[in-house]
Amino acid sequence: MLQKLASLVCGICGDIRVEKTLLNKHGQKMGRKGLVMRKRIMEKALELIRDSSYKDLTVADVAYEADTSTSTFYVYFTDIEDVLFACVEEADQDLNSIMDVLNREWTMDNMDAMVSEFVDSYMNVWEKHSVELRIRNQEADQGNLRFLQFRLDSTRDIIEGLEKKVAAAQPHAKNPLSLVLVLFTAMERLAGANFRAMTGPTRITRKKLNDAIKELWMMLLVKGPSE
Amino acid sequence: MLQKLASLVCGICGDIRVEKTLLNKHGQKMGRKGLVMRKRIMEKALELIRDSSYKDLTVADVAYEADTSTSTFYVYFTDIEDVLFACVEEADQDLNSIMDVLNREWTMDNMDAMVSEFVDSYMNVWEKHSVELRIRNQEADQGNLRFLQFRLDSTRDIIEGLEKKVAAAQPHAKNPLSLVLVLFTAMERLAGANFRAMTGPTRITRKKLNDAIKELWMMLLVKGPSE
Amino acid sequence: MLQKLASLVCGICGDIRVEKTLLNKHGQKMGRKGLVMRKRIMEKALELIRDSSYKDLTVADVAYEADTSTSTFYVYFTDIEDVLFACVEEADQDLNSIMDVLNREWTMDNMDAMVSEFVDSYMNVWEKHSVELRIRNQEADQGNLRFLQFRLDSTRDIIEGLEKKVAAAQPHAKNPLSLVLVLFTAMERLAGANFRAMTGPTRITRKKLNDAIKELWMMLLVKGPSE
Amino acid sequence: MLQKLASLVCGICGDIRVEKTLLNKHGQKMGRKGLVMRKRIMEKALELIRDSSYKDLTVADVAYEADTSTSTFYVYFTDIEDVLFACVEEADQDLNSIMDVLNREWTMDNMDAMVSEFVDSYMNVWEKHSVELRIRNQEADQGNLRFLQFRLDSTRDIIEGLEKKVAAAQPHAKNPLSLVLVLFTAMERLAGANFRAMTGPTRITRKKLNDAIKELWMMLLVKGPSE
DNA sequence: GATGAATGAGAATTCATTCAT
DNA sequence: TATGAATGAATTCTCATTCAT
Numbered sequence: 001m002l003q004k005l006a007s008l009v010c011g012i013c014g015d016i017r018v019e020k021t022l023l024n025k026h027g028q029k030m031g032r033k034g035l036v037m038r039k040r041i042m043e044k045a046l047e048l049i050r051d052s053s054y055k056d057l058t059v060a061d062v063a064y065e066a067d068t069s070t071s072t073f074y075v076y077f078t079d080i081e082d083v084l085f086a087c088v089e090e091a092d093q094d095l096n097s098i099m100d101v102l103n104r105e106w107t108m109d110n111m112d113a114m115v116s117e118f119v120d121s122y123m124n125v126w127e128k129h130s131v132e133l134r135i136r137n138q139e140a141d142q143g144n145l146r147f148l149q150f151r152l153d154s155t156r157d158i159i160e161g162l163e164k165k166v167a168a169a170q171p172h173a174k175n176p177l178s179l180v181l182v183l184f185t186a187m188e189r190l191a192g193a194n195f196r197a198m199t200g201p202t203r204i205t206r207k208k209l210n211d212a213i214k215e216l217w218m219m220l221l222v223k224g225p226s227e
Numbered sequence: 228m229l230q231k232l233a234s235l236v237c238g239i240c241g242d243i244r245v246e247k248t249l250l251n252k253h254g255q256k257m258g259r260k261g262l263v264m265r266k267r268i269m270e271k272a273l274e275l276i277r278d279s280s281y282k283d284l285t286v287a288d289v290a291y292e293a294d295t296s297t298s299t300f301y302v303y304f305t306d307i308e309d310v311l312f313a314c315v316e317e318a319d320q321d322l323n324s325i326m327d328v329l330n331r332e333w334t335m336d337n338m339d340a341m342v343s344e345f346v347d348s349y350m351n352v353w354e355k356h357s358v359e360l361r362i363r364n365q366e367a368d369q370g371n372l373r374f375l376q377f378r379l380d381s382t383r384d385i386i387e388g389l390e391k392k393v394a395a396a397q398p399h400a401k402n403p404l405s406l407v408l409v410l411f412t413a414m415e416r417l418a419g420a421n422f423r424a425m426t427g428p429t430r431i432t433r434k435k436l437n438d439a440i441k442e443l444w445m446m447l448l449v450k451g452p453s454e
Numbered sequence: 455m456l457q458k459l460a461s462l463v464c465g466i467c468g469d470i471r472v473e474k475t476l477l478n479k480h481g482q483k484m485g486r487k488g489l490v491m492r493k494r495i496m497e498k499a500l501e502l503i504r505d506s507s508y509k510d511l512t513v514a515d516v517a518y519e520a521d522t523s524t525s526t527f528y529v530y531f532t533d534i535e536d537v538l539f540a541c542v543e544e545a546d547q548d549l550n551s552i553m554d555v556l557n558r559e560w561t562m563d564n565m566d567a568m569v570s571e572f573v574d575s576y577m578n579v580w581e582k583h584s585v586e587l588r589i590r591n592q593e594a595d596q597g598n599l600r601f602l603q604f605r606l607d608s609t610r611d612i613i614e615g616l617e618k619k620v621a622a623a624q625p626h627a628k629n630p631l632s633l634v635l636v637l638f639t640a641m642e643r644l645a646g647a648n649f650r651a652m653t654g655p656t657r658i659t660r661k662k663l664n665d666a667i668k669e670l671w672m673m674l675l676v677k678g679p680s681e
Numbered sequence: 682m683l684q685k686l687a688s689l690v691c692g693i694c695g696d697i698r699v700e701k702t703l704l705n706k707h708g709q710k711m712g713r714k715g716l717v718m719r720k721r722i723m724e725k726a727l728e729l730i731r732d733s734s735y736k737d738l739t740v741a742d743v744a745y746e747a748d749t750s751t752s753t754f755y756v757y758f759t760d761i762e763d764v765l766f767a768c769v770e771e772a773d774q775d776l777n778s779i780m781d782v783l784n785r786e787w788t789m790d791n792m793d794a795m796v797s798e799f800v801d802s803y804m805n806v807w808e809k810h811s812v813e814l815r816i817r818n819q820e821a822d823q824g825n826l827r828f829l830q831f832r833l834d835s836t837r838d839i840i841e842g843l844e845k846k847v848a849a850a851q852p853h854a855k856n857p858l859s860l861v862l863v864l865f866t867a868m869e870r871l872a873g874a875n876f877r878a879m880t881g882p883t884r885i886t887r888k889k890l891n892d893a894i895k896e897l898w899m900m901l902l903v904k905g906p907s908e
Numbered sequence: 909g910a911t912g913a914a915t916g917a918g919a920a921t922t923c924a925t926t927c928a929t
Numbered sequence: 930t931a932t933g934a935a936t937g938a939a940t941t942c943t944c945a946t947t948c949a950t
Contacts, residue, residue, distance in 0.1 A: 053369045055282050141420050142280040178439035186413035193368050212405035215452040223450045225442040296911045507823040509736050523932045595874050596734045632893035640867035647822050666859035669906040677904045679896045
């Protein structure tokens, strides 16, 4: 049943779109009220997993927190994964700003400033959306295709941008993509993880970690691999 | 009846040990048969999550796969987390070999070989136990204390070892620990993750990634941070 | 508000009629648009159960298929049974033509032609409305009073007509009604059922079955019961 | 999950059999207690639909009636259809006795007695299991494959048996199978249906109907189709 | 040591139905 | 007339867990 809708469902996000109008899971055009409800559910879902693991997040919990019923939840989302994906999708839009830094020219003169700006803005976005992006990575790492594909699409431009910077600064580097990937991977994980968890109590601060990341990028861009 | 034994329960692993004899959750000494059953359950649990997420792993699944009943499962483990922790614990023993490389002297002459050996052996262990270690990190990242503490204990020596190598090779580096952490973090994630997932189809191989990791360590140890 | 109208509700069909004007469930006179919508809902409901069982037909399904909302559904019908009954009612009107054949005289000379015409026209109507009539019988067989009463009213004349034919042709037959009922029952079921289902793949065609029915009627009318 | 079991599941009945041992839906061998519970659930399910339609029979109802929990229900059956099918299967075994009459020789001399015995025993079994067999037919008529196949298997021998009798008694009959099917169809429906529903209040009794059926069989076997 | 059997508790999900616009 | 929106009330279904044998 409701098969007719199937063809309109967006492959990745699972939302149903007709032209510019957003439909809910019942196939109704969402009006103002509907959009507000949908948003509230998303927000409350995020809130609930800010602290605890999202593994045990239940539809009932979210509905309760959003002051509504589980039935209403199902009007807007098919299941918990569906809300979370919507959150991730939304958070992802903030990542666009990062491409600005990568679209400018990085020269030996401004390299330091550029790297610093890049790392800072990347880490800032992550901190703001650490919950969403941790979900994205966890699901993607576990092989969840929807999230995997999304992450691919979302990081491709950044990674390619960085690859070009390295290739430009170190034309002899054999494998700029791999090098970039290693550092990018580290950034992502450090940004999302509770970094306290990594060395125990007190020796590390986020500031220090961010500085270390910048230093490593600089090493790569300025000194280059050991040939 | 179990209460008397409580004092003997190992804080971390939750297993009950009396002297050298392992007891099951009923407080019985495990004979050969018991140990075999216990091992089989662990193996099957791992097998089941090799592909799919362990979030939906159920006691019934594991018991079924191990050709036994759920009741039997509870003779050896208190719950799913308990088996997984046991698996992680066991896998961790293989990591000991890594300290060998770190306990030797790294000079400018053998640096290349040492780094290569270190990265290779680290990545090898991970590949062998990627499931277990992914669980460890995921749980730890999510704040699960049992796994967090375990990871701390298990990585402390390695990280400190690396910190010393960097400090020795680059005495002027301001923050060897942070630098080490960044690269170490990258290694862990790349080792555990399905690296294919990171750039899409085909441009990357594990070999290239490992090489990139080595190059970055070499950069850090030989050229040092950009002052 | 609806209470005043209650006295006008038709006992059987449940529709609300005022003189010749059809009202919807809100007590509004239905204009052209309303009638069209009502009809569309009926058609789509039928379509949906053509293949699958009507046990799981939902208001949402029907509304969706009719390109409207469930709220609109409730403007025209009180529930699913209500639409189905309306469909059955409508289909029933086609059965009137059958009485024509029965109202003519059946003699030994034209018996063959009359029986043939009767069976053919009966089976034709059924084939056209097999869905509706299957519903009617299923509900009636299960004791649903509304449908039971309706079936009684709808088949009484036909059965009595046949009884008279048999009584006339075989004055000595002890129990013409029972004999008629047996064959009539068979006709109804064979007409409605997917006759393929009865003997497996291929040995039977509808044509052959219809011929067999005719032969049995002829046996009864011409040769009469065994003594 | 539980996929391994799939290969052992019986295509038609859905029950899981290993050699001679019956397994429940959890894959456990059923002991005495289990078999009793399973049987009790089946009985109560039947009881509940004796009067009312089985369309609205719920798992909760059945479990409650059987003095157990819904969880227990799911240990033995996958859903309501599953219990009902098990009931039908069981009832079907009583039909075997009917073949006895068909396996004997029907001559012109004993025809009357044979037909009478056949119809009586058939109708008796049906009366005893009218609920089960009504379910069987209803589901089969609606295209439910599991029940359709089962009915086919279950009626094939009887129908073929009757076909042979007719062919033997009336060698010139063009289409014994069709003729048999018509009368057989009528029998099945009349046996299962609430025959009262067919002509209104009082003119018919089961006895009269059975007699009419016998007469029609006799007509077919003795007098044969009209030339 | 092993395992049938049973179940409480809770989570997911569905659907008819109402109401305000 | 039509339809978004919201929801109560069931119902289905799953699982960890316990107990007796």
